Amino acid sequence: MTDIGMYQRLLEHLTTAVVLLDGSLHVIWMNPSAEALLGISRARVEQSRIDCLEGDDGVISAMLAKALEEQHPYTQREACLVLASGESITVDYTATPLSEQELLLEFEARDRLMRISREEALIARQEMVKVLTRGLAHEVKNPLGGIRGAAQLLEREMDDENLSEFTRIIVGEADRLRDLVDRMLGPNKLLAHTPVNAHAVLERVRMLLTAETSNVTFIRDYDPSLPDIIGDESQLIQAVLNVARNAVQALEENDISSPTLTLKTRARRQFTLGAERHRLVCEIAIIDNGPGIPESLRESLFYPMISGRAEGSGLGLSISQSILHQHQGLIECDSLPGHTEFRLLVPLDIADKGHQLNGGHA
Ligand SMILES: Nc1ncnc2c1ncn2[C@@H]1O[C@H](COP(=O)(O)OP(=O)(O)OP(=O)(O)O)[C@@H](O)[C@H]1O
Ligand SMILES: [Mg+2]
Numbered sequence: 001m002t003d004i005g006m007y008q009r010l011l012e013h014l015t016t017a018v019v020l021l022d023g024s025l026h027v028i029w030m031n032p033s034a035e036a037l038l039g040i041s042r043a044r045v046e047q048s049r050i051d052c053l054e055g056d057d058g059v060i061s062a063m064l065a066k067a068l069e070e071q072h073p074y075t076q077r078e079a080c081l082v083l084a085s086g087e088s089i090t091v092d093y094t095a096t097p098l099s100e101q102e103l104l105l106e107f108e109a110r111d112r113l114m115r116i117s118r119e120e121a122l123i124a125r126q127e128m129v130k131v132l133t134r135g136l137a138h139e140v141k142n143p144l145g146g147i148r149g150a151a152q153l154l155e156r157e158m159d160d161e162n163l164s165e166f167t168r169i170i171v172g173e174a175d176r177l178r179d180l181v182d183r184m185l186g187p188n189k190l191l192a193h194t195p196v197n198a199h200a201v202l203e204r205v206r207m208l209l210t211a212e213t214s215n216v217t218f219i220r221d222y223d224p225s226l227p228d229i230i231g232d233e234s235q236l237i238q239a240v241l242n243v244a245r246n247a248v249q250a251l252e253e254n255d256i257s258s259p260t261l262t263l264k265t266r267a268r269r270q271f272t273l274g275a276e277r278h279r280l281v282c283e284i285a286i287i288d289n290g291p292g293i294p295e296s297l298r299e300s301l302f303y304p305m306i307s308g309r310a311e312g313s314g315l316g317l318s319i320s321q322s323i324l325h326q327h328q329g330l331i332e333c334d335s336l337p338g339h340t341e342f343r344l345l346v347p348l349d350i351a352d353k354g355h356q357l358n359g360g361h362a
Helices: 003-013 032-038 059-070 120-157 161-185 198-212 233-253 316-326
Strands: 017-022 027-030 074-082 088-099 102-109 114-116 194-196 217-221 229-231 260-273 276-288 330-336 339-347
Touching: 017 032, 027 032, 032 102, 059 074, 059 088, 059 102, 120 161, 120 316, 194 198, 194 233, 198 217, 198 233, 198 260, 198 276, 229 233, 233 260, 233 276, 233 316, 233 339, 260 339, 316 330, 316 339
Parallel strands: 217 260
Antiparallel strands: 017 027, 017 102, 074 088, 088 102, 114 330, 194 229, 260 276, 276 339, 330 339
């Protein structure tokens, strides 16, 4: 087969929608995925403009023209395209000028797959929220000791049993607030720094959850070649447990038929986390066939105090994320109804890179 024939076949079979435009934004070529996504046939639009790229306000076509003029690639996330059928879809697209007369467009549909990923901007936002909450938690904690002590002193001075009922409420509520703040602050000790077997962590979590549920089937899909993580075993158990317990809760609360939780491990080579490329990364995936993450939590899933459950405190995922950060790793999530996948990613080459684990908040 000639090279051209091979490239053509490759493009035609890509699941990514690809469109090639000329200098006046007329279609030169598009692959079948683009035809399917945009709901148009190549034969009909060749040599003409695609209506849905004009949009109501012409912003997309203006950006495309600008990318061509400046010969600079351009990416827009969550652009809304109104198709010829009247349906609107949300896409991420990248426009790459190949020459002054050729602009390559790649589209990724965003509607069905909700991805909360390892993008740098998102990580930076989570870090900022974490710093803010920690600061606030410290400020709340300081006066609590004083309030509690004063209430106890008052109680000792008072003979009236009816009044000491109130001081006991003050002490009880101060304790409740202190526990909440302690959970928000996370572990107040340095992380251990020992070899941890990811499968031992997962088996421990599976045992704990099996005791809490009788309906859910656990599937194990472990990569036996996975090297040990260097880190803190009890913290990693906590991180995995928070994620897996959410999955079990989602399965049980929604009455899913044959609820299944898959625990999977893989070694990933040459993997980028944030801005850093790692030689080897441990991936622990926790996959459930529940209803999926509510759309309203999409932006804020890993923030503290964000919960979709009436009795949830919304701290589980933010604690897990912060434990993973302390191991130079992170958690990402893809969610569709019927398939929610959280991936805990921990670099296995941090010793080579001379990184230290971060621990404690004091
Ligand atoms: N696997 C999942 N499927 C569906 N929704 C999920 C899943 N995991 C998390 N969620 C949603 O994300 C929310 C936040 O989870 P998080 O663990 O941070 O808090 P929580 O479970 O509400 O409270 P806590 O863990 O502190 O008791 C949950 O309330 C739930 O709505
Ligand atoms: Mg939770």
